[in-house]
Amino acid sequence: MIEGILIGLSTALTLQNIFMVMIGCFFGTIIGMLPGLGPMTAIALMIPITYGFDPATGLILMAGVYYGAVFGGSTSSILLNAPGVPGTVATSFDGYPMAQQGKAGKALAIAAWSSFAGGTFSAIYLLFLAPSLSKVSLSFRSPDYFALMILGLTAIAAFSSKGQFLKAMMMVVLGLMLASVGQDSLSDITRFTFDNMNLTDGISFVLVVMATFAMSEALTIILKRNDPTAAAKQVSLTELGSIKIDKEDRKKMYKTIPRSSVIGFLIGVLPGAGATIASFLAYGMERNLVNDDEKQKFGKGSVNGLSAPETANNAACSGSFVPMLTLGIPGSGTTAVMLGALLGFGVQPGPRLYMTNPEIFWSIIMSMYIGMVILLILNLPLIPYIARILAVPKNYLIPLILFFSITGIYVMSFNNFDIYLMIGIAVIATFLRLYDFPMPPLILAFVLGGLMEENLRRSLLLSNGSWEFLWDRTLTLCILLTTVFIVIWHIYKTFKKKN
Amino acid sequence: MNINTTKIISLLFFIFSAFYLYTAYQIQVFAFDENAPFNAKTFPIYLGYVGLFFSGLKLILPDPESIKVEHKTLEYKKTAILIIIAIIYGATILKIGYFLTTSFFLFGSYYFLGERRWILMFLLSFPFVAAFMYLLHGVLDIYLRDPFLKLIGVMG
Numbered sequence: 143m144i145e146g147i148l149i150g151l152s153t154a155l156t157l158q159n160i161f162m163v164m165i166g167c168f169f170g171t172i173i174g175m176l177p178g179l180g181p182m183t184a185i186a187l188m189i190p191i192t193y194g195f196d197p198a199t200g201l202i203l204m205a206g207v208y209y210g211a212v213f214g215g216s217t218s219s220i221l222l223n224a225p226g227v228p229g230t231v232a233t234s235f236d237g238y239p240m241a242q243q244g245k246a247g248k249a250l251a252i253a254a255w256s257s258f259a260g261g262t263f264s265a266i267y268l269l270f271l272a273p274s275l276s277k278v279s280l281s282f283r284s285p286d287y288f289a290l291m292i293l294g295l296t297a298i299a300a301f302s303s304k305g306q307f308l309k310a311m312m313m314v315v316l317g318l319m320l321a322s323v324g325q326d327s328l329s330d331i332t333r334f335t336f337d338n339m340n341l342t343d344g345i346s347f348v349l350v351v352m353a354t355f356a357m358s359e360a361l362t363i364i365l366k367r368n369d370p371t372a373a374a375k376q377v378s379l380t381e382l383g384s385i386k387i388d389k390e391d392r393k394k395m396y397k398t399i400p401r402s403s404v405i406g407f408l409i410g411v412l413p414g415a416g417a418t419i420a421s422f423l424a425y426g427m428e429r430n431l432v433n434d435d436e437k438q439k440f441g442k443g444s445v446n447g448l449s450a451p452e453t454a455n456n457a458a459c460s461g462s463f464v465p466m467l468t469l470g471i472p473g474s475g476t477t478a479v480m481l482g483a484l485l486g487f488g489v490q491p492g493p494r495l496y497m498t499n500p501e502i503f504w505s506i507i508m509s510m511y512i513g514m515v516i517l518l519i520l521n522l523p524l525i526p527y528i529a530r531i532l533a534v535p536k537n538y539l540i541p542l543i544l545f546f547s548i549t550g551i552y553v554m555s556f557n558n559f560d561i562y563l564m565i566g567i568a569v570i571a572t573f574l575r576l577y578d579f580p581m582p583p584l585i586l587a588f589v590l591g592g593l594m595e596e597n598l599r600r601s602l603l604l605s606n607g608s609w610e611f612l613w614d615r616t617l618t619l620c621i622l623l624t625t626v627f628i629v630i631w632h633i634y635k636t637f638k639k640k641n
Numbered sequence: 642m643n644i645n646t647t648k649i650i651s652l653l654f655f656i657f658s659a660f661y662l663y664t665a666y667q668i669q670v671f672a673f674d675e676n677a678p679f680n681a682k683t684f685p686i687y688l689g690y691v692g693l694f695f696s697g698l699k700l701i702l703p704d705p706e707s708i709k710v711e712h713k714t715l716e717y718k719k720t721a722i723l724i725i726i727a728i729i730y731g732a733t734i735l736k737i738g739y740f741l742t743t744s745f746f747l748f749g750s751y752y753f754l755g756e757r758r759w760i761l762m763f764l765l766s767f768p769f770v771a772a773f774m775y776l777l778h779g780v781l782d783i784y785l786r787d788p789f790l791k792l793i794g795v796m797g
Contacts (some may be wrong), residue, residue, distance in 0.1 A: 194781035308699040309647070311720070312654055315692040319661055322688065326681035333681060334661075362753070365720045523673050538765055541750030544727060545743065546747050550771075552734060561731030565724060570718075577647050577708050595684040607678030 146273070146496065150504025154512055157200050158506065161511045162195075163533045164520065165315025166206020167213070171517075174214025176371065178540075181211035183359055185479050185544070186351040189486075190550035197487040198502045202509040204480050209261060209459050209510070212417060215519050216253045217525055218450055221246055229455040231376070232425045234445035236440065243443055247383040250444060254453045255387065255524045256399060257346040258514045260453030263403035264460035265510040271411075271494070272507070279493040282469070283599035285611040289621035294471050296625045297412070299583045301419060307632035308389045310583045313574075317584035320345055321591025325617055328599065336423075340559040347482040350561055350588050352547040355569035355579045360543040361572040369536050383544070385522065392444045394436075398428055406454030410474075412463020416460075417455035424454030460510055466491055467503060472589065475582025482589045645707055651699040658696055662689025722753045738787035742771045 153159060166188075192200030215230035222238035233253060240249040282290070299310035323334045324344025335341040362368075401436045402424040409420035428450035430439050438519035440447045454463075462474045470492030472478040482490050490497055496503040547568075551560050571581060605611040613619045665685035674680040683790040687787040728748040756762055777783040778796075 152656075190783075191781065194777075194783055308695055308702065311695045312692070314649070315658070315688060315695060316654075318688050319692065322685050329671060329674065329681050331668065331670060331681040333685060334664060361720055361723065363716050364723060365717070367714065367716050426770065509649070536758070537751055537754040537756040540723075540754060540760075541747050542765075544723065544750065545747055547726065548730065548746075549743065552739070553777060553785065556735075556786055558735055562728065563733070565727050565731065569724060574650070576710050577650060579650070599679045599683060602679040603664045603677075605678075633702070637702070 144191075146500055146504045147269070147508070149500050150457065151506035152368070152507035153505035154202065154502045156308065157193075159199055160507065160512060162199055162203040163206040163509055164516055166203045167470075167513055167516045167520065170207035170210020170212075171214035173207075174211030175218045176441055180215075181476050182210050182351070182429055182479055182585070183355045183391050183543075184208075184555070185357045185476060185483075186348075187546045187550065188478070188485050189348050190553055192483060193486065193554070196269035197489045197499070198505045201484065201502060202488060204483060205463075206513050206516075207504055207508060208476055209257075209294060209456060209513055209637075210517065212455055212459055213254070213257055216257065216455075217250065219252060220249045220448075229458070230451075231418065232421040233448065233455075234449035235425065235451075236442070236444045237258040240443035240448065242258060244383055245443070248387060249443075249448060250522060250525060251385040251387050252391065252448050253393065254403075254518055256395065256449040256452035258518045259395075259399045260403045260406055260456035261510060261514040261517075263400065263453075263459055264407045264457035265405075267407045267457075267508060268460050268510070272464055272468050272503070275464060275495045276496050277409040279469050281401055281488070282493070282617075283615070284597040285618045286603070286621065287469075287471075288597040288601055289612070289625070290469065290471055291590050291597065291617045293621050293625045293628075294465070295547060295587055295590065296582065296628050297350060298475065298586050299580075300628050306580075307476060307629075307635075309577075309579045311629075313584040314587040315580055316585025317350075318591045318594070320350060320584075321588045327596065338559075340557060340563075341376055345563065346554060346560065347486060347589065348550070348554060348562050349551050350567065351479055351482065351585060352531065353564045354549055354571040354584060354593030356543055356547040356550075357564060357568035358571035358575060358581070360540045360547070361568060362575050363536065364540055365572060365576075369535060371536050371539055373431050374398060394445045395449045398446045399453045401455040402428065402450040402453035407461040409454070410458030413551070417458040420454040420458035421451035421459075424450040456514075463506065466508070467495060468493060470593070472496075473587060475585050478582070478586040478589045482585075485589070534613045645704065646710070647704060647708060648700060650664075651696045655696040655700060658689055658692030659693060662686065665689050693779060719754060723750060726753065728752055735786075736788070738789035739785050740770055741789050742785055763773060 149614040154163075169188070170184050171183065173187075174181065186203055188207055192203055212229055216233045216237065219230040219234035219240050219471060223234050224237040237249045237253060240246070256467050295314045296311075300307055317538055321344070323341055324333050324469065325342060332342055403637070405424050405427060406417075409423060410417070425447060428446050429437060430445075432440075432446050436446060462472075462477045466472045466477040466481055470481070484502075487493070488491050489502060524561045547564070548561055551564050552559075575581065601611045604608075605614075609620065610621055657740045660683075665682050665688070668682040670680045670682060671773065703739050724748050726746060730742055734737045747770065748762055751762045751765070774785060774787075783797075788795055
């Protein structure tokens with residue numbers, strides 16, 4: 143492990159990679175502060191640029207964008223009660239009241255230090271857990287992987303659907319259907335191409351991500367007459383006050399941070415769960431653990447109430463890397479985008495990643511520490527200035543997002559068919575978004591589609607066409623039973639809600 | 642059963658899944674693969690059935706929270722114009738080249754979204770695209786085909 147850490151450090155500490163972390167954190171903070179534009183959009187816009195670098199640098203850049211966006215989201219939560227990303231909703235419960243009491247600077251400092259500590263603790267857990275889990279997952283066989291992918295897709299549908307489980311499952315199926323277009327990986331037989339040569343290689347992952355996130359979010363903003371930059375304009379005008387945290391508050395944070403980082407990390411590791419659930423759980427847990435006096439302050443500017451969700455959402459970000467790095471199965475929509483990008487580099491994440499590409503595996507973990515330091519020393523004092531950059535009118539922001547999306551596709555294929563296809567998918571995605579059909583399950587399914595088919599193929603061929611492989615191994619059976627439980631539970635809840 | 646747009650979307654998805662399933666059955670596999678436990682059409686066939694299952698369930702089960710969209714408040718005109726500009730952009734980019742089409746796309750989008758600060762609109766289109774092209778082509782070494790710039794001798 144020491145050798146791995148040194149490899150990671152030597153890769154992460156190159157001038158280019160430090161610069162990439164800085165760019166990623168800065169860009170992520172900017173996007174994260176804009177309500178409606180989340181980390182997935184930010185990462186999607188970055189993908190074409192990352193293809194100009196080696197995989198480690200590309201992934202370091204994307205990871206920087208990810209935790210930068212979560213940090214940026216908490217800024218608008220605290221100052222405006224307008225969370226930039228769902229993972230920072232719980233931050234606004236106590237952050238916003240604190241800002242209203244004239245302690246905006248202190249609230250931002252508590253959030254920044256908690257994010258820093260949560261991310262750092264989580265990176266330490268990742269450091270120790272990831273290699274061990276990789277070793278364990280080497281014993282996984284095709285049926286286990288197949289079952290695990292079904293569980294991951296069901297779980298993300300269950301958690302991201304806001305009570306609309308069936309809608310999310312339909313998006314999962316649509317994602318898998320889109321992934322099945324093009325040549326079959328084994329026989330090279332073309333499927334669903336309708337004799338169109340442009341579809342022979344399948345639909346590009348970047349195209350689907352750009353269409354369903356960047357482009358469709360831009361169209362949704364115009365369609366709904368939203369103005370995400372309005373929030374930034376207000377942030378740039380807000381008087382922050384002192385960013386000092388006094389001794390008493392620091393004492394409270396010392397207790398909150400370790401326990402919230404553990405819960406955040408564990409929730410992040412679970413497939414489908416993520417920063418949002420982690421932050422709410424940490425907030426709830428903290429409220430139960432503090433004394434009665436402190437409990438009264440919750441919702442009115444409590445230090446514990448602000449520190450807990452901020453620690454947990456950053457810890458969950460690092461935790462979500464665990465299934466991606468060790469199993470090759472992303473735990474969230476954001477890590478699904480990263481996995482897709484890695485596959486584009488020709489790197490197969492999974493249990494063997496830390497043996498075949500140790501520089502990628504370890505440099506991501508090491509870059510997290512650097513990223514957290516950069517967020518703390520660079521972004522905290524720069525918040526008002528970043529907000530000023532952001533205060534551009536949406537009349538400029540939307541065309542620029544469309545420009546980056548279309549350019550991203552064009553530079554990859556030099557083909558206008560892809561541009562038309564992207565516009566078509568974006569229009570459908572915009573319409574589906576209006577009716578609350580979630581997009582992260584579609585992306586996760588699209589990324590996992592090929593791997594899922596491959597593992598089902600192996601399982602069925604090994605069992606001579608029999609479906610017994612689903613219950614032959616205890617591990618496979620347990621994973622499948624969990625999946626069945628989630629499906630039945632959510633369908634039951636749909637019935638119960640109506641009645 | 643209450644008919645709302647979500648149900649109509651589910652119905653469309655049901656029809657789409659049925660079409661997908663039909664097309665999956667039409668996939669031509671090699672003769673020696675026809676009776677294999679797994680071939681190129683196995684996974685799509687299962688997917689088609691799963692699509693029918695979930696969209697069918699959504700159709701027949703009650704909606705817990707009916708989504709109401711206020712169509713009158715939506716900005717259809719500007720959205721449609723942006724989509725049309727993007728389609729025109731796609732149609733012209735190969736013939737005219739990246740620099741001019743992208744610059745005009747940006748300039749046109751700013752204009753149709755209601756922007757009238759001409760100098761800023763110009764700066765955030767032509768020089769901005771030129772700088773971005775330099776970043777992609779000159780720094781990151783990503784090739785960009787541009788017949789116009791080639792014609793005037795700016796690009797090789």
